[in-house]
Amino acid sequence: MTVHPLRLRGARDARQPLRVRANTTLAASGFILPNLVMLGLFTLFPLVYAFVISFQNLDSLGWITWAGFGNYVTMVTDPVFWQSMANTGVFTLCTVPVGMALGLAIAVLLNGVLPGRTLFRSIIFLPLVVSGVATGVLGAWMFDQNNGFIDKMLQAIGLPAVDWQSNGAWALTSIILVTLWQRVGFDMLIYLAGLQGVDAGVQEAARVDGASGWQSFRYITLPLLGPSTFFLLIMNLIYSFQVFDTVWAMTRGGPGYSTTTIVSYAYRLAFDESGPSLLGYGAAVGVAIYLITLAITAVQWRLNIRREHAEQGV
Amino acid sequence: MKTSTITRRGLLAGTVGAAATAVLAACASTPGPVAAGGPAGSRATGTKVTGTLTFAYWGGSSGETAGFAEIKRRFEERNPGTEIILKVLPYTGFFSSIDRGIVSNTAPDLFRVDYTSIGKYISHGVLLDVTPYFSRAETEAFLPAFWNSVTYDDRAWGVPHQTDTTAIVYSKKAFETAGIGAVPDRLEDAWSWEEFSTVAAKLRASLPASKYPFAYDWTAAGAYRWSSFLYQAGGSLLSADLKRPALPSSAAAKALDFTKSFFTKKWVPANNTIKTTVYSDNFFLNQTAPMSFIGDFLVPEIADKANGYQGGEWSTTFMPRDETAASDLGGNAIVGWKGTKNPDLAAAFMKFLVSEDSMKRFCESATELPTLRTLAAEMLDYPTRPDSLAVFTKQATTITDVVVKETTVPAFASISTTLQDELELGLHGGSSESTLRAIASGIREAIGA
Numbered sequence: 050m051t052v053h054p055l056r057l058r059g060a061r062d063a064r065q066p067l068r069v070r071a072n073t074t075l076a077a078s079g080f081i082l083p084n085l086v087m088l089g090l091f092t093l094f095p096l097v098y099a100f101v102i103s104f105q106n107l108d109s110l111g112w113i114t115w116a117g118f119g120n121y122v123t124m125v126t127d128p129v130f131w132q133s134m135a136n137t138g139v140f141t142l143c144t145v146p147v148g149m150a151l152g153l154a155i156a157v158l159l160n161g162v163l164p165g166r167t168l169f170r171s172i173i174f175l176p177l178v179v180s181g182v183a184t185g186v187l188g189a190w191m192f193d194q195n196n197g198f199i200d201k202m203l204q205a206i207g208l209p210a211v212d213w214q215s216n217g218a219w220a221l222t223s224i225i226l227v228t229l230w231q232r233v234g235f236d237m238l239i240y241l242a243g244l245q246g247v248d249a250g251v252q253e254a255a256r257v258d259g260a261s262g263w264q265s266f267r268y269i270t271l272p273l274l275g276p277s278t279f280f281l282l283i284m285n286l287i288y289s290f291q292v293f294d295t296v297w298a299m300t301r302g303g304p305g306y307s308t309t310t311i312v313s314y315a316y317r318l319a320f321d322e323s324g325p326s327l328l329g330y331g332a333a334v335g336v337a338i339y340l341i342t343l344a345i346t347a348v349q350w351r352l353n354i355r356r357e358h359a360e361q362g363v
Numbered sequence: 364m365k366t367s368t369i370t371r372r373g374l375l376a377g378t379v380g381a382a383a384t385a386v387l388a389a390c391a392s393t394p395g396p397v398a399a400g401g402p403a404g405s406r407a408t409g410t411k412v413t414g415t416l417t418f419a420y421w422g423g424s425s426g427e428t429a430g431f432a433e434i435k436r437r438f439e440e441r442n443p444g445t446e447i448i449l450k451v452l453p454y455t456g457f458f459s460s461i462d463r464g465i466v467s468n469t470a471p472d473l474f475r476v477d478y479t480s481i482g483k484y485i486s487h488g489v490l491l492d493v494t495p496y497f498s499r500a501e502t503e504a505f506l507p508a509f510w511n512s513v514t515y516d517d518r519a520w521g522v523p524h525q526t527d528t529t530a531i532v533y534s535k536k537a538f539e540t541a542g543i544g545a546v547p548d549r550l551e552d553a554w555s556w557e558e559f560s561t562v563a564a565k566l567r568a569s570l571p572a573s574k575y576p577f578a579y580d581w582t583a584a585g586a587y588r589w590s591s592f593l594y595q596a597g598g599s600l601l602s603a604d605l606k607r608p609a610l611p612s613s614a615a616a617k618a619l620d621f622t623k624s625f626f627t628k629k630w631v632p633a634n635n636t637i638k639t640t641v642y643s644d645n646f647f648l649n650q651t652a653p654m655s656f657i658g659d660f661l662v663p664e665i666a667d668k669a670n671g672y673q674g675g676e677w678s679t680t681f682m683p684r685d686e687t688a689a690s691d692l693g694g695n696a697i698v699g700w701k702g703t704k705n706p707d708l709a710a711a712f713m714k715f716l717v718s719e720d721s722m723k724r725f726c727e728s729a730t731e732l733p734t735l736r737t738l739a740a741e742m743l744d745y746p747t748r749p750d751s752l753a754v755f756t757k758q759a760t761t762i763t764d765v766v767v768k769e770t771t772v773p774a775f776a777s778i779s780t781t782l783q784d785e786l787e788l789g790l791h792g793g794s795s796e797s798t799l800r801a802i803a804s805g806i807r808e809a810i811g812a
Contacts, residue, residue, distance in 0.1 A: 109458075109459065109462040109466075110462050110465055110466060110483070110484075110487045110489060111465075111466040112487065189640045193641065194632075194633070194634055195573065195632055195634070195641075195646075195649070195651045196649050196651065210573075212633055212634075214633075214634035214639060214640075214641070215632075215633035215634045215636070215791075216633075298640070299640065300638065300639075300640070301583070301638040301639065301640065302638060303636065303637070303638025303639060303787060304634075304636060304638060304639075304787070304791050305638075305787055305788050305791050320459065322455070322456070322457070322458045322459060322584070323583055323584035323779065323780065323783060324780055325777060325780045326776070
């Protein structure tokens, strides 16, 4: 009697499922190992090392002394640290809700039957694919208070020129405006995707029941965009909290410390070549940024689980 | 007003003693490198060198790049069997790259460093001790102020390659419109602060509100150039022994009040401060200000027909003076990394870089100022605006011994950071008293006083 090779192989598989499973696991491990190595090398190791450095006095040429909690004590008593935290808070409060509202409004507009909507979508999305530094440099030119386009435009329509670079409040405003210009395309894109997932039948039913356009949007569309809103809220919060490139390219954190955000302060402390080169203290500020971002993520995680449970009726 | 004339000879004589004494005194209080090598000049005659060497510098201008490329070519021709690899990096991030290289033991054999940063590398003991490679005659060939800027603990840690300093460029047309007549063309006739103020006030009166009389080059790492006013007023940042801050002082208060008045009287653009993205040459080039304090290395940029100053004829004059004349120590040294595998080749290339012929060619190409006595005593053949460079050359004689010794202390990088942070606040309305106290506190911390 001859045995069919496939049957034989099948029989062997059935007899040795553990070995097969082991081989599969081995192959899978082989594929995932490079990623784990990269993750460990470029994410986990620097993270742990940053914690270690935050307990050191370390300069750019490697001189080390242990500082204990000295850098953290310095941090909590450093007025510039707290000012940079406050600036970051103001920046976040101004960019996140306004950016999301604008993104939603544009998405609703461009979700309808509008001539050239693909072109408009591309134009609005375009700033997002430009690097943050390039956007910042462009912003610095536009908001140049002596020769910039914005002041020229304001004056052309009879408004007074604004001291975008020498007045702290206006300097922060200019960064917020450039950030909104850059980020609104991302908000629009996510909301567009969300809008296209909203069941047209539900909206049709609402209209049949006599709902106005606003009521349909407020009570039908907006709640159904909850996952998009939630995702954007978290992403924007993290992005705003970690803003650096636009700030550095536009104002270097000045005038004074009025536009110094928490990340730009950490950069100035540790890496700016004309700065104090305090890598240990910079790492301590970095750890504070990490913990705050972690807290935002944890809140997102918990709220996400709660929302999923609510949707499933658990 | 009391003024004093500083001649080149006076500068040379003065700097020999005072700067050397002060720098040595500073060394006693600061941890420094362990001297290595041999007695001074013991290897000065040199032997045949071979091998490969990496030299890192930032590409400041096409003239600098061309100058270094020519030196490399000529050195390799004269020394068969050698190869110099030029590593051109952007200025932003240059020192971070060098520092990472030193920490990871992969630094270039030679690299460029400005005089305000050299102290950091010397005090960390990471530089090649080149003392044995230079004879007494060779070291004495340099202007003493500059040779002192690379010496520490009686050892030489590099070579002073070139220098630059600040002077004033101005629009002739704007001056005529404002009714400003004769402009000083001799260092001895440089404007006093009062005369400079009169000039600024005349320009202010003749300009629309959107234009400003002048701009100053204290942006970002250039904040230390504020000290020129301090020195002109007869003050200093540090005590004579370099161990304590010399602030607050009446001279410092006078200098700060004077410079703050630039803003209150609207003599400079409100955004011509420390933390800004607009530099003093930008204000001149875009004609926001018809007069600007700039470094000589910017002359080619201003003179460029296509992209340079488009506001008509421009000329150059000297920094103003008060109790005395003073200007900032700009420019760069070339240093070797202690870990180089070929110190003989490194020293040989360094010596070639600062040979009279090489320095002359380089400075002419890059529109910069030499550090050798013989070259400083003559006018180089600058291809671009030699009339302007003549002013800068004379202005460089006001880089006094006090300026040199304070600018090259090991802690100057930290002092510079303090000046940036505190002057930024002071120029934006902070009180002079608190600003000077804060600067003094920062200096005290930097030098460990």
